[in-house]
Structures are given as structure tokens and as C-alpha cells.
Amino acid sequence: MTSTTQDDQKHASLRTGRDYPWGCLARQWSGFLLFAFVLTHLLNHAVGIFGIEAMQYVQQWRWLIWQSWPGSVLFYAAVVVHMFLSGYRIALRRTWRMPPDEMWQIVSGLTIPLLAVGHVLQTRVAGSMFGADISYGSVLFLMWPAVVFSQTMLIVVAWSHGVIGLHHALRYQPWYRHWRIPGYILAVLIPCLAFAGFVSAGREASKLTFEPRTQEQAAGVEEVGMVVRSGVAGFAVAFVGLMGLLYLRRRVGSTITITYRGYGPVEVPAGTSVLEASRTHHIPHPSSCRGRGRCATCRVQILAGEGNVAEPFGAESAILNSIAAPPSVRLACQVRPSSDISVRVLMPVLGRHVTSDQDAEALEWAMERDAAVLVLDLRAFATLTQNRLPYEIAVLVNRFSNEMCQAVESHDGRIDVMYGDGLTAVFDQSEHRAVNARSALRAAQDMGRVLEMLNAEMRGVLPIPIRAGIGIHTGRVVLARIGDGIHQQEIRAIGDTLSVAAALESASKDFIADCMVSKETADASGFNFSGMVLREVMLDGGHTSIQAYAIPDAGRLEQVTSSSPVLGTLKLAGA
Ligand code: FES
Structure with missing residues (x-):
């Protein structure tokens, strides 16, 4: 046997018990489908505010999807896949120490089948197997008001389970943060409206008369109900038994030692993930995506x-490739060592004083995104402040800082670093590179105007007019939270894009220009730069170069930013 084959076999055996990516995907997509089912169901409930007739009208359309044979097949397949894979994932757990939302996901996931059984029997089973009338009015007439509590619980449990799952599945999408607030509002509003519609329609149904179910139908539903309830109970007992067996096996099975730098060795059953070992032994370990292998x-x-x-x-x-991690770096939630290892946790857990939303902030420890970066430097600062009283210097610097900050912030930019005679600003609020580039250019234009205004205001006070050089470049930046966990921590931008913007600012002196705009930024913005001179700016001590437009003054920059952006330049960031 070749060594490669031996290695392959070894790795295959080491993979036993891992949460396979196809399993993650299948669980996620089946979850999306079930969420869509619950969402349409609750929206249909909400229509009950306008009466049973409106509710039933919408129900017909909903049935076109979910009661059709492809819809039914997809729905039942999603139920089976989601339950099986979620159960498997729970069975793999080596620790029950977990954040509250993760615990609620498990508890709610196990509760949903128990709460949904009665509802499914009186609707799907009664309708498809015994031909009973399962329109809203008929079902509400039959079940009202006995079901108010259980159905309300079902709404709350199923909806919260779905919303938390959706949040964890989508939170790393670049567009997610823009939709977070509307998402939170909808997450509260939809179940409230569904409850209101359900109660309103239930009260209306109780005053109407619907054809009661025949004895055969009622008996048939009851008979199937016995079987289904026995099945659910059997499944629950088997699941608990399996968990118990796995627990016993781990207790009597072999153990391994994971040695943490700074925390010493801990002993855990073989097959435990490093993250589970940390949780079991209270070792601080960030896990923003709750061990789903996404963050x-x-x-x-x-x-x-x-x-x-x-x-x-x-x-x-x-994910390791995407962050260019060296071979020795691994995801603790995915690594299940078969024998002793020694590790170092790379990302510290943020101090509680930093933020109340520790989980969201942890994500920002190292987030890469597309941005336009503007670097501004005040020229001849030493001459400007020569022979000035400290008070005068403070007034000048503060006035300059305030005006520049306003110019940046009024165009959705963020001050990354501010020093007495300059600043770095990041424009990353949009997913579209074009929008960020235009914002940076318009901010630069405002800065030019503000400097003219300041010069007019301080004429006779300053020895020379205030002038500044600006460099703008567009590209990827890493946003990292920088600090020592005790003192104030700040999100700072890091990366080549900043170095290039700084180099462009520096080159503005050589080209006697107020502003140097990289060709990437100019192209991304879609503005018309045709009248501007394209220059070659040397980087890395002359090893590489970049093309940039030299804009002589604020007036020329205004010409550029007032040109109509070329259509079709709204590329997604990173595209
Ligand atoms: S906890 Fe997110 S990748 Fe491990």
C-alpha cells in the first residue's frame, strides 16, 4: 500500500463523525423551505384580520403551492431531511454548554413536532385521507377555542426557530447588515399579525355554522392520530436512548488531551471538537456562527x-483558503482530533465592556469588504503652525478636523484615523463599488470647497493658505477590531488599499495636484475623467506602479463629479 493511500485511509477514518458540508447544505436548504412554508402560513393567518372569507381566498393560492404534488413532495422531503440531519447534529454534540439561542434552537426544534401533530391531523390528514373540509372556517369552527394556547405556542416556537436559523444562515452575506433592522421588525410583526388574524377569524368561526365531520372521518383521523402519536413518541424515546448510548460510549471510550496555550491540558472523549472541548472546560473561545463553520x-x-x-x-x-490561513490554522468547530494535540486560540473573546452585542462584534474582528479609501494630508503644517500659540494651533486643528469629518460623514464615509494634520477615511457603506467610489470623490470635492472657505475666513491670521493633498483608491480592505480587550477597541481598516491611497496622496505633491484618483476608483465611479491627465505612480519603492488621474484643484474635481455617471457601473463590491 502506498503512503498516499495510507494517508487517505487515515484521513477518511479521522473524518468519522464530522458534520459533512453536504449535510450542512441540505439542513440549511431544507430549513429555508420549511421557513417559507411557515412564513406563507402565518401571512395567511394574518389575513384573518379581514375575515374568514379573505383568509380562505388566500388559502386557495397557498394550496396551489403547498398542496400540489411537487410542493407536497418538497415539503415532506424537507421535513424528513431537516429532522434527520438536525437530530444527527445534536447526537454529535459532546457538550451541552452553549449560548442561549443555540439551546433554544434545539429545544424549539424538538418541541415543534409535538405541538404540530394535532394541527397536521386535523388539516392535512383529515383532508387528504378522509376528504374532510379543511378550509380555514371549517377547521377553526372545529377547534376553536380549545386550540388557542397550543396553536399560539406553535406559532411562537416554529417562528422563533426559523428566524434564529435564518439569522445564522444569512448573517455573513454582505447585504445582511442593511436588512437587519427591517428584518427584526418583520420578525416581531409577522407572528403578532398572524396571532391577531387567528383570534379574529376563530371568533368569527365560532359564530358561524359549518358542516360537522362525519363519524367515519372523525374515527379515521383519531385512528391515524394514534399511529402518528405513537410514532412521534417512539422517535422521541429512540432519540433519547441513542443519546444515552452515545453518552455512555463516550464515558467508557478513549479520551484525548487537548493542551491549550495559556490554559493548560484538558481531557475530553476522542471525537470531541476543539470548540466543544473549550466550552466544556470554560475556555474563552469565540464562535460567532455557533460552530457552523462559516465565520x-x-x-x-x-x-x-x-x-x-x-x-x-x-x-x-x-473558509481557510478565503482568509489565506497557514496550514497549521484550523477551525476549532470542525476539528475533531483522534489523539492528543496542542492548540492556541487565535481570536480573543471581546471584553463585555466593549459591546452588548458581543456576537455581532466578534464578526467584525476581521471582516473583508470592498471600499474606497481617501487619505488627506495637510501641506506645510510646520509652516502653518510656526510661531503660533498652542491655543491657536488647537483652534486651527479642531476647525480643520470638524470640517473634514463633516465632509466625510455627509457622504456616508467613516473616519478611520484622524491625526492633527490629516486623516484616512473609508467609504464602505454600499455593496456597490460605484457608490463608494462616487461618495469618496464627492467628499474630496467638499473638502476642497471647505479649504477655500477656511482660507477666506482665516486670511490675515495664517502665514500661508491651507492646502491639502488627497489620494483616493478603491479595493479590498480588512476591517479589524484593534485593541487589547481592556482599553477602548476600535474598528480600523487595514490593507494594501490604504497604502496605495497614502502613496497617491504623497504623489500629489510631485504632480502638483490637489487630488490623485486611482484609475480603479475613476472607472468604478463611472464619472467622466476624460479631461484629466493619467499618471504613473510608483509604489513599493519603484517595484510596481499604478495609474492615477491628477486633479489639479477643487474646481476640476467638481467638473468630474458633476458629470453624469456612466450607466451600468453599479458593480457589486468585490465583483
Ligand atoms: S464557530 Fe464559526 S467557523 Fe467555527
Whole structure:
């Protein structure tokens, strides 16, 4: 047997018990489908505010999707896949220490089938197997008011389960943060409206008369109900039994030692993930996505025993590649060592004083995104402040800072760093590169205007007019939270894009220009730069270069920004 084959076999055996990426995907997509089902169901409930007739009208359309044979097949398949894979994931757990929302996901997921059984029997089963009338009015007439409590519980439990799942599945999408507030509002509004519609329609139904179910129909539903309830109870007993067996197996099975730098060794059953080991032994360990392999905040460096963990593959491999992690760095939530290893947790858990939303902030420890970066430097600052009283210098610097901040913030920019005679601003509020580039250019134009105004205001006070050089470049930046966990921590932009913007600002002196705009920014903005001179700016001590437009003054920049942007330039950030 070749060594490669031996390695393959070893890695295959080490993978046993891992949460396979296809499983994650299937669980996620089945969850999306079930969420869509619950959403349409609750919206239909909400229509009950306008009466049973309106509710039933919408129900016909909903049935076209969910009662059709493709809709039914998809729905039942999603139920089976989601239940099976979620149960499997729970069975894999080596610790029950977890954040509250994760615990609620498990509890609500196990409760939904119990709460939904009665509802399913009186609707789907009664309708499809016994031909009963299962329109809203008929079902509400039959079940009102006995079901108010259980149905309300079902709405709350199913909806919260879905919303938390959706939040964790989508939160790393670049567009998510823009939709977070409307999403929170809808997450509260939809179940409230559904409850209101349900109560209103239920009260209306109780005053009407619908054809009662025949004895055969009632008996048939009851008979099937016995079978289904026995099945659910059997499933629950089998699941609890399986969990117990797995627990016993782990208790009597082999253990391994994970040694944490700074925390020492801990002993855990073989097959435990490093993140589970941290949670079991109270070792601070960030896990922004709750161990779903999507955020990389749990990453660890393997200091010893690298051969005792399987090679990364699938989702883990993809996320490690995306952050260009060295081979010794792994995701703690995905790594289940088969033997002793030694690790170092790479990302510290943020101090509680930093933010109340620790989870959201942890994400921002290292978020990469597209941005336009503007670097501004005040020229001849030493001459400007020569022979000035400290008070005068403070007034000048503060006036300058306030005006520049306003110019940046009025165009959706953010001050990254501010020093006495300059600043770095980041424009990253849009997913569209064009929007960020235009914002930076318009901010630069405002800065030019403000400097003219300041010069007019301070004529006779300053020895020379205030002048500034500006460099603007567009590209990827890493936003990282910088600080020591005790003092104030700030989000700062890091990366080549900032260095290039700074180099352009520096080159503005050589080209006797107020502003240097990289060709990337100019192209992204869609503005017309045709009258401007394109220059070659040397970077890295002359090893590389970049093309940039030299804009002589604020007036010429205004010409550019007042040109109509070329259509079709709204590219997505990073595209
Ligand atoms: S906790 Fe998010 S990748 Fe591990």
C-alpha cells in the first residue's frame, strides 16, 4: 500500500463523525423551505384580520403551492431531511454548554413536532385521507377555542426557530447588515399579525355554522392520530436512548488531551471538537456562527499533533483558503482530533465592556469588504503652525478636523484615523463599488470647497493658505477590531488599499495636484475623467506602479463629479 493511500485511509477514518458540508447544505436548504412554508402560513393567518372569507381566498393560492404534488413532495422531503440531519447534529454534540439561542434552537426544534401533530391531523390528514373540509372556517369552527394556547405556542416556537436559523444562515452575506433592522421588525410583526388574524377569524368561526365531520372521518383521523402519536413518541424515546448510548460510549471510550496555550491540558472523549472541548472546560473561545463553520472566529493554531486531525475539506477548506490561513490554522468547530494535540486560540473573546452585542462584534474582528479609501494630508503644517500659540494651533486643528469629518460623514464615509494634520477615511457603506467610489470623490470635492472657505475666513491670521493633498483608491480592505480587550477597541481598516491611497496622496505633491484618483476608483465611479491627465505612480519603492488621474484643484474635481455617471457601473463590491 502506498503512503498516499495510507494517508487517505487515515484521513477518511479521522473524518468519522464530522458534520459533512453536504449535510450542512441540505439542513440549511431544507430549513429555508420549511421557513417559507411557515412564513406563507402565518401571512395567511394574518389575513384573518379581514375575515374568514379573505383568509380562505388566500388559502386557495397557498394550496396551489403547498398542496400540489411537487410542493407536497418538497415539503415532506424537507421535513424528513431537516429532522434527520438536525437530530444527527445534536447526537454529535459532546457538550451541552452553549449560548442561549443555540439551546433554544434545539429545544424549539424538538418541541415543534409535538405541538404540530394535532394541527397536521386535523388539516392535512383529515383532508387528504378522509376528504374532510379543511378550509380555514371549517377547521377553526372545529377547534376553536380549545386550540388557542397550543396553536399560539406553535406559532411562537416554529417562528422563533426559523428566524434564529435564518439569522445564522444569512448573517455573513454582505447585504445582511442593511436588512437587519427591517428584518427584526418583520420578525416581531409577522407572528403578532398572524396571532391577531387567528383570534379574529376563530371568533368569527365560532359564530358561524359549518358542516360537522362525519363519524367515519372523525374515527379515521383519531385512528391515524394514534399511529402518528405513537410514532412521534417512539422517535422521541429512540432519540433519547441513542443519546444515552452515545453518552455512555463516550464515558467508557478513549479520551484525548487537548493542551491549550495559556490554559493548560484538558481531557475530553476522542471525537470531541476543539470548540466543544473549550466550552466544556470554560475556555474563552469565540464562535460567532455557533460552530457552523462559516465565520472562522473560532480558528486555532495547532502547535503539536497536526497529524492527529484530518485534512480540512469542504466548507472548512473553503473558509481557510478565503482568509489565506497557514496550514497549521484550523477551525476549532470542525476539528475533531483522534489523539492528543496542542492548540492556541487565535481570536480573543471581546471584553463585555466593549459591546452588548458581543456576537455581532466578534464578526467584525476581521471582516473583508470592498471600499474606497481617501487619505488627506495637510501641506506645510510646520509652516502653518510656526510661531503660533498652542491655543491657536488647537483652534486651527479642531476647525480643520470638524470640517473634514463633516465632509466625510455627509457622504456616508467613516473616519478611520484622524491625526492633527490629516486623516484616512473609508467609504464602505454600499455593496456597490460605484457608490463608494462616487461618495469618496464627492467628499474630496467638499473638502476642497471647505479649504477655500477656511482660507477666506482665516486670511490675515495664517502665514500661508491651507492646502491639502488627497489620494483616493478603491479595493479590498480588512476591517479589524484593534485593541487589547481592556482599553477602548476600535474598528480600523487595514490593507494594501490604504497604502496605495497614502502613496497617491504623497504623489500629489510631485504632480502638483490637489487630488490623485486611482484609475480603479475613476472607472468604478463611472464619472467622466476624460479631461484629466493619467499618471504613473510608483509604489513599493519603484517595484510596481499604478495609474492615477491628477486633479489639479477643487474646481476640476467638481467638473468630474458633476458629470453624469456612466450607466451600468453599479458593480457589486468585490465583483
Ligand atoms: S464557530 Fe464559526 S467557523 Fe467555527
